[in-house]
Amino acid sequence: xxxxxxxxxxxxxxxxxxxxxxxxxxxxxxxxxxxxxxxxxxxxxxxxxxxxxxxxxxxxxxxxxxxxxxxxxxxxxxxxxxxxxxxxxxxxxxxxxxxxxxxxxxxxxxxxxxxxxxxxxxxxxxxxxxxxxxxxxxxxxxxxxxxxxxxxxxxxxxxxxxxxxxxxxxxxxxxxxxxxxxxxxxxxxxxxxxxxxxxxxxxxxxxxxxxxxxxxxxxxxxxxxxxxxxxxxxxxxxxxxxxxxxxxxxxxxxxxxxxxxxxxxxxxxxxxxxxxxxxxxxxxxxxxxxxxxxxxxxxxxxxxxxxxxxxxxxxxxxxxxxxxxxxxxxxxxxxxxxxxxxxxxxxxxxxxxxxxxxxxxxx
Numbered sequence: 001x002x003x004x005x006x007x008x009x010x011x012x013x014x015x016x017x018x019x020x021x022x023x024x025x026x027x028x029x030x031x032x033x034x035x036x037x038x039x040x041x042x043x044x045x046x047x048x049x050x051x052x053x054x055x056x057x058x059x060x061x062x063x064x065x066x067x068x069x070x071x072x073x074x075x076x077x078x079x080x081x082x083x084x085x086x087x088x089x090x091x092x093x094x095x096x097x098x099x100x101x102x103x104x105x106x107x108x109x110x111x112x113x114x115x116x117x118x119x120x121x122x123x124x125x126x127x128x129x130x131x132x133x134x135x136x137x138x139x140x141x142x143x144x145x146x147x148x149x150x151x152x153x154x155x156x157x158x159x160x161x162x163x164x165x166x167x168x169x170x171x172x173x174x175x176x177x178x179x180x181x182x183x184x185x186x187x188x189x190x191x192x193x194x195x196x197x198x199x200x201x202x203x204x205x206x207x208x209x210x211x212x213x214x215x216x217x218x219x220x221x222x223x224x225x226x227x228x229x230x231x232x233x234x235x236x237x238x239x240x241x242x243x244x245x246x247x248x249x250x251x252x253x254x255x256x257x258x259x260x261x262x263x264x265x266x267x268x269x270x271x272x273x274x275x276x277x278x279x280x281x282x283x284x285x286x287x288x289x290x291x292x293x294x295x296x297x298x299x300x301x302x303x304x305x306x307x308x309x310x311x312x313x314x315x316x317x318x319x320x321x322x323x324x325x326x327x328x329x330x331x332x333x334x335x336x337x338x339x340x341x342x343x344x345x346x347x348x349x350x351x352x353x354x355x356x357x358x359x360x361x362x363x
Contacts, residue, residue: 062291066300069284074307077152086259088144096245098275103235115232133237139213146206152312158210159305164189165215181341185334192330199323230286
């Protein structure tokens with residue numbers, strides 16, 4: 001799926017996007033770069049009205065782009081079954097190759113080729129994106145396997161619990177101190193996993209693997225920061241993965257086991273479309289991130305797993321025993337606690353900054 005997501009450290013998807021709207025500690029920053037601005041106290045007249053209208057238009061376009069990205073990520077469980085009889089590994093290999101080709105075209109069309117070559121000249125950036133590429137490939141593989149093996153609901157659970165795991169990573173990797181509400185949310189989330197495991201009779205490893213790879217992906221990508229655009233990042237990651245993907249596809253063709261070319265032109269077109277399916281939501285999300293506050297993006301991130309959950313239950317008919325419903329209810333409760341706490345913390349931080357700026361003697 002998305003990677004690509006998003007984010008996770010907060011805000012990165014396995015597809016190179018940034019779906020989470022929180023920092024590693026779960027605090028919601030006030031505005032994303034380029035987000036809607038608020039007119040100052042001395043703003044008045046037509047100019048102020050024009051700025052407010054422009055900000056409102058920017059916000060609406062950002063919402064449209066963000067919803068478009070998350071809706072596309074949300075319907076992924078309907079796309080991958082169309083690629084059968086190709087197996088998960090073959091599908092991911094095609095996704096890598098076609099995503100790379102699509103990203104290279106986008107980089108050339110948008111004149112961002114320099115950012116792509118610059119990433120290869122920086123040893124630290126290349127090493128970071130190489131690790132990120134390995135994580136995103138594993139995330140994609142687990143997601144596709146989950147969908148094709150009838151565990152779409154587990155994939156939705158994975159992206160629901162990702163914000164909770166992000167908080168855990170903030171403690172373990174970054175040494176951050178958590179607020180009481182964050183500890184409560186983590187406790188409720190842990191109980192949810194226990195309830196699902198006990199009720200279903202197995203550990204929801206697909207969900208945990210997706211959340212784990214997604215969270216680590218975001219943590220790794222945060223080391224690159226905003227210096228590498230999302231499409232460039234995905235291009236570098238898939239460039240690193242491409243030799244392995246191409247090698248695997250060639251071996252399949254040589255052995256006669258490849259789905260490519262054996263199921264008609266329509267199936268070949270569907271496999272080739274994996275590049276567009278991967279990159280377009282990423283481009284939409286990038287546009288949304290430049291227009292919306294991170295608090296809004298943080299709320300939008302739940303659109304994807306909610307759609308996946310609905311598809312799993314209503315369209316694919318996957319089972320939802322009482323224990324699983326109880327587990328999901330606990331996860332949703334944990335997310336409500338985490339989200340409300342993040343919004344409150346972000347509001348308190350903004351008030352503190354305004355008070356600090358208003359102190360006498362400050363320029």
